[in-house]
Amino acid sequence: MKYVLGHKNPDTDSIISAIAMADFLGDGYMPARSGDLNKESLFVLNEFGIESPELPELNEVEGFVLVDHNQEAQMFDGLDKSKIEMIVDHHNLGGLALLSPIFIRIEPTGCTATIIYKLYKEAAREIPENIKKLLLASILSDTLNFSSPTGTEADKMVANEIARETSIKIDEFAAKMFKAKSDLTGMPISRVVSADYKEFEMGKFNVGIGVFETVDPAPALERKGEIVEAVRELQQEAGVDYIFFAVVDIVVDMAYLIMPTDKEKEVATAIFKGDLEDDVLKIPGVVSRKKQMVPSLQKYLENV
Amino acid sequence: MKYVLGHKNPDTDSIISAIAMADFLGDGYMPARSGDLNKESLFVLNEFGIESPELPELNEVEGFVLVDHNQEAQMFDGLDKSKIEMIVDHHNLGGLALLSPIFIRIEPTGCTATIIYKLYKEAAREIPENIKKLLLASILSDTLNFSSPTGTEADKMVANEIARETSIKIDEFAAKMFKAKSDLTGMPISRVVSADYKEFEMGKFNVGIGVFETVDPAPALERKGEIVEAVRELQQEAGVDYIFFAVVDIVVDMAYLIMPTDKEKEVATAIFKGDLEDDVLKIPGVVSRKKQMVPSLQKYLENV
Structure with a gap:
């Protein structure tokens, strides 16, 4: 099995990027999570009827695709880095050294989801409706609905394009996400x-x-x-x-x-x-x- | 000035990728070299009437684009890594750590030139005739005309496409390049x-x-x-x-x-x-x- 994995203590961009990238790569690739989901991510997946990914089974792993991180300290524990076959990320390079060249796509965008959107477009591939909605949620999450300095023109363009196509009301949806994230109820x-x-x-x-x-x-x-x-x-x-x-x-x-x-x-x-x-x-x-x-x-x- | 730079002791792919990437990026970007050119590179540039790039002027540098390398040990001496704004490469990640996210495109192709060809295509940009010929020379050089295990299907496709469009005879041209590279005359x-x-x-x-x-x-x-x-x-x-x-x-x-x-x-x-x-x-x-x-x-x- 080949897994697409975000970082430990996953945020919404990490989880959604794993789901979207596994869809983009297709046969043989499965999204996984590197830790427990936060309430925002659970809200988003629930809203669009998508199941939460599972933790990877380390003994079954044939290969990994890393999304939303590139530092060893943030990778799922026990991951054999010689099995990393691809990295799609929007963070600074953190000193990872590998033995072989692999496919790496890093861009200084507000979130990894925006880069995955570009990969679909470059390959002239149709994006499934629910993946499209997830990507929008990911952008709003990681840029705090563009109130964070991390948001870029590319993120905005993609978000507006998806909002138009899916009739999602950005501000309204972002407010719901952030409310879910802010909820401390039942959390130690x-x-x-x-x-x-x-x-x-x-x-x-x-x-x-x-x-x-x-x-x-x-x-x-x-x-x-x-x-x-x-x-x-x-x-x-x-x-x-x-x-x-x-x-x-x-x-x-x-x-x-x-x-x-x-x-x-x-x-x-x-x-x-x-x-x-x-x-x-x-x-x-x-x-x-x-x-x-x-x-x-x-x-x-x-x-x- | 912003420079596009290959690695120290440049080979043909390093020099040509710097020239092609500077053309792709356009205004404000200038190709430079990180050392003396070998006889193969001199032969190729001479064949297509392209001037050899100069060494970068470190005191004038506003930014760098690295092509064909990503390890600090291979960068031009004196380079301030906080000024790296982009990396396009086909080598394994070598442990570089940066403070900010930048644009990074690494693919396990036979040469950097093939990735630059893809960048032109993805941006739907016309490739100037002489740049196209240079890219072909770069592919043949780095894959030893596909006799090296580094050559991939992507390199072959690009090489054949360019050969068709430019009427360059691949085997004949590669033989000339390798003869130039093999020449020890006058070399200490x-x-x-x-x-x-x-x-x-x-x-x-x-x-x-x-x-x-x-x-x-x-x-x-x-x-x-x-x-x-x-x-x-x-x-x-x-x-x-x-x-x-x-x-x-x-x-x-x-x-x-x-x-x-x-x-x-x-x-x-x-x-x-x-x-x-x-x-x-x-x-x-x-x-x-x-x-x-x-x-x-x-x-x-x-x-x-």
Whole structure:
């Protein structure tokens, strides 16, 4: 079996890109997930009547296609990298080394779904109706309905084209998605902290960054004490040098960066302007881990 | 100025891909070279009336496009990798890490020229007549007129299409190119050794591999003693852990691997079947550094 796989702690773009890319590649390729789905992804799949992909069966794997990531630290655990046969992504190159040349398509778009849309068009292939709707949801998710600095003209063009063809009302649909994502009901705080968590190599350090995007940060911020505890536990477990967790208010564009120790505070206050109160740095205008948090942290930590 | 650049010690695919990609990108992009041209490249440019590109002016650089390589060790010296804005290549990923996402297109084709041909086609852009001829020369050069295991169906299709459209006779033209490449006249032996030399990180080691492709290995092999001396000097200069130099007979598909010390002999004899005589290991069927030498060496040295 050949699997199409997004990154660990999958977000909506990772899950949808796996589903769409497996459809694009056709026979022999199956979408899989590298972790539990978040509430936004579950909402979207449910809305369009698509089943959630399964975890890959490592002992049955003949090959992998990676979507929405290219760093080893973010790959499904146990993956044999010699079996990677293709990468489609929109992130920065993270230092992966392979023995053989493979097909790699990376573009600085707002999401991987936009690149997959282009692959269909270049191959003059019809996109199935429900895949088209999924791709639109993916674009709205990863660009926060174009309120994030990660959105590009290409994403907008594709989103508008699909919205026209499928009669989906973008703002209305995005609001529903973000409401689903913001829902903390029934989620243990450890899950809130780890649901959208990624690790990066930055200079000599391993850095973990978790993000919780929400249209209403109050319920999460009220549980700040619990969150700090959960972040400390996650840091222990992951064995990273630095760990950050951001509650991101996607309505007013504000990150609340929650930090477990003085070490993180020292780095964060050196990089970002913002108000520090106890363990929380309030950073106006910052919403994107990829475009704003990671590059600043990487630049800083590579020169420490 | 924005430059399109191939790797150090450029081969014909590197030079032609830089010229073609700069044409494809258009205004503001200029092809450059990362070293001296070999006799094959000079012959091809001369044949189609194209001027040799210049070295880039590092103090004028606003951006770079890399073609035909993606490893830092093979980039033009002094290049600031934060200025890389695009990579088009057909080699394995070599561990490059960047701060931001950029456009990356890597395919396991026989040469970079074939990917650039596809870019023109996907954009529905007319390819200028002389660029078309250059692309054909590039394919024939990198696939040794399809006698190397690196050639793919995609390369063949493109080559045949261009040959039809331009009335170039493939076998005849390839023979002329390879004769030009095989010509040792006026070349100091140090230049023969370093002309097509690349460095790789393999596990804990830095490894240099030089290749001299020829339709007649005799003149080079007669100067084996001088070559061993030159390889030793190059190893000193480059400070690599292992260094190999292969005289490759592209008519009968045979590599003569010339090794400066017992260290290289130990590794090479463990990997390749072949007759060892003094400093030369005769390996039948091996012609490709990328597809045959590098993967075997890398696999071995990563597990030492």
